[in-house]
Amino acid sequence: MxxxxxxxxxxVSPAVEFRAVEKRYGAGPVILDAFxxxxxxxxxxxxIGPSGCGKSTLLKLIAGLSPVTAGALLLGGRTATxxxxxxxxxxxxxxxxxTLLPWLTVAANVALPLELRATPPDRRAELVRTAxxxxxxxxxxxxxxxxxxxxxxxxxxIARALVLSPQLLLLDEPFGALDEMTRDRLNxxxxxxxxxxxxxxxxxxxxxxxxxxLSNRIVVMSxxxxxxxxxxxxxxxxxxxxxxxxxxxxxALVDEASQLLRSVEDTVAT
Amino acid sequence: xxxxxxxxxLLPAFAGALFVAIWIFVRASLSEDFxxxxxxxxxxxxxxxxxxxxxWRATLNTASGATLGFLAAVFVSFLLSILLSLSPLVRVTxxxxxxxxxxxxxxxxxxxxxxxxxxxxxxxxxxxxLICFFPLAVNTTQGLVSTDRNLVELFQLYRATKFxxxxxxxxxxxxxxxxTGLRIAATLAPxxxxxxxxxxxxxxxxxxxxxxxxxxxxSQAKYPALFATAAVCCALGFxxxxxxxxxxxxxxxxxxxxxxxxDT
Numbered sequence: 240m241x242x243x244x245x246x247x248x249x250x251v252s253p254a255v256e257f258r259a260v261e262k263r264y265g266a267g268p269v270i271l272d273a274f275x276x277x278x279x280x281x282x283x284x285x286x287i288g289p290s291g292c293g294k295s296t297l298l299k300l301i302a303g304l305s306p307v308t309a310g311a312l313l314l315g316g317r318t319a320t321x322x323x324x325x326x327x328x329x330x331x332x333x334x335x336x337x338t339l340l341p342w343l344t345v346a347a348n349v350a351l352p353l354e355l356r357a358t359p360p361d362r363r364a365e366l367v368r369t370a371x372x373x374x375x376x377x378x379x380x381x382x383x384x385x386x387x388x389x390x391x392x393x394x395x396x397i398a399r400a401l402v403l404s405p406q407l408l409l410l411d412e413p414f415g416a417l418d419e420m421t422r423d424r425l426n427x428x429x430x431x432x433x434x435x436x437x438x439x440x441x442x443x444x445x446x447x448x449x450x451x452x453l454s455n456r457i458v459v460m461s462x463x464x465x466x467x468x469x470x471x472x473x474x475x476x477x478x479x480x481x482x483x484x485x486x487x488x489x490x491a492l493v494d495e496a497s498q499l500l501r502s503v504e505d506t507v508a509t
Numbered sequence: 510x511x512x513x514x515x516x517x518x519l520l521p522a523f524a525g526a527l528f529v530a531i532w533i534f535v536r537a538s539l540s541e542d543f544x545x546x547x548x549x550x551x552x553x554x555x556x557x558x559x560x561x562x563x564x565w566r567a568t569l570n571t572a573s574g575a576t577l578g579f580l581a582a583v584f585v586s587f588l589l590s591i592l593l594s595l596s597p598l599v600r601v602t603x604x605x606x607x608x609x610x611x612x613x614x615x616x617x618x619x620x621x622x623x624x625x626x627x628x629x630x631x632x633x634x635x636x637x638x639l640i641c642f643f644p645l646a647v648n649t650t651q652g653l654v655s656t657d658r659n660l661v662e663l664f665q666l667y668r669a670t671k672f673x674x675x676x677x678x679x680x681x682x683x684x685x686x687x688x689t690g691l692r693i694a695a696t697l698a699p700x701x702x703x704x705x706x707x708x709x710x711x712x713x714x715x716x717x718x719x720x721x722x723x724x725x726x727x728s729q730a731k732y733p734a735l736f737a738t739a740a741v742c743c744a745l746g747f748x749x750x751x752x753x754x755x756x757x758x759x760x761x762x763x764x765x766x767x768x769x770x771x772d773t
Binding site: 302303304330332334335336338340341342343351352354355356383384385 | 657659660662663664665666667668669673677678681682684763764765766769
């Protein structure tokens with residue numbers, strides 16, 4: 240069960256482990272400094288912080304899109320390298336934009352990761368159907384992206400990420416461009432999917448409410464250079480529903496995280 | 510919808526009728542001595558009848574030169590564009606020479622070409638090729654290197670091979686650019702073939718094309734036939750452009766914004 244995975248994971252190697260990771264691009268400024276964090280399998284970690292704190296960079300490091308400058312990054316107990324990062328079908332990425340191929344139908348977009356790995360076509364069709372069903376878009380399988388709303392496009396993007404049954408899901412502000420209603424709905428859907436699958440998630444967001452609603456751990460980061468400022472445990476029980484948003488404990492956590500974020504942003508401003 | 514479609518046929522037809530009316534009026538207002546400069550529409554039609562056979566043969570010759578040169582340009586420019594898109598170094602190495610190719614005046618080059626491969630279809634094809642090549646190569650290359658950065662990262666993330674990235678991402682993403690180049694090339698191809706035929710066509714065996722026919726008619730002062738030749742050239746150009754537009758519609762209508770309809 241995802242909700243208990245982090246407590247029962249004593250003997251399992253951590254899903255992701257940052258050991259004093261430093262990141263800089265070329266001779267540029269330090270983006271991430273002495274960043275250490277251990278994510279147990281099943282953790283849902285929300286990353287919040289002022290812009291420039293390296294949240295997105297963190298995801299790129301995990302994804303192997305960019306190498307660490309110093310320190311070590313381990314995935315499933317093994318050192319992450321760009322060559323290895325996503326070879327085991329274990330990692331999926333949801334970008335800020337839906338990043339769909341406009342010339343492919345919804346079904347073909349979801350099938351893309353399978354196709355790039357030469358999954359047999361019959362198996363492919365089945366996996367695509369399952370993934371689309373997870374996000375409730377089966378009836379739109381033959382549509383083209385431009386025929387979909389913003390929320391639907393994002394759902395396709397999530398289905399594409401889930402089609403490989405990833406162990407690790409990286410989400411970079413996926414709902415940032417959506418209206419609040421759609422965002423809330425997608426948050427609930429994402430957690431509902433999580434009840435049925437077990438993945439570890441890193442979720443970058445600007446919305447404190449979203450971070451509290453989704454995650455079991457919130458990592459607040461400070462900027463210039465990006466550092467882990469504080470971690471907040473979110474002990475609200477899963478499954479979380481719209482009722483969770485009325486829970487006083489939820490509001491207390493949103494307040495706490497907001498204040499923490501504001502204090503971090505103030506130090507950046509001065 | 511129906512009245513709108515009706516208008517798209519009616520309005521151009523009306524403009525055409527107006528054009529012919531002005532034509533007739535201008536001719537009527539000329540003094541008798543100068544009327545030969547602007548033949549009446551009926552005279553042009555008569556020229557079609559009198560010179561129909563040779564015009565048809567010349568049109569086929571020019572059309573084959575235009576088609577062959579155009580297709581060759583599409584094929585070669587596509588391969589070259591993929592090569593150019595692979596690295597900025599390759600691009601800076603070859604771009605100046607691509608420009609040079611475009612700068613070379615065809616009129617000067619044509620006599621040399623005739624020396625090399627002889628007058629006729631071969632020369633016409635090569636000249637058409639040279640004229641079509643540049644807009645195709647430039648647009649397609651631009652398209653291949655303008656792929657959305659996020660999509661490229663997506664492919665890297667899923668460990669796509671370079672071949673997969675080109676075939677499944679860069680080429681489809683470049684299609685709108687490719688078709689822009691294709692549209693420009695389609696208008697240039699018949700003109701290129703005509704100019705080629707004018708300068709390097711001649712009657713060497715195959716009777717020459719529309720360019721060669723132009724030389725003959727002007728030397729014989731057959732002005733209605735010249736107007737008929739011009740009309741045929743226009744028609745040829747229309748067929749080329751219509752072909753490319755249909756092809757573009759076929760490939761892009763489902764997904765590209767340029768074919769977006771509110772009522773999908």
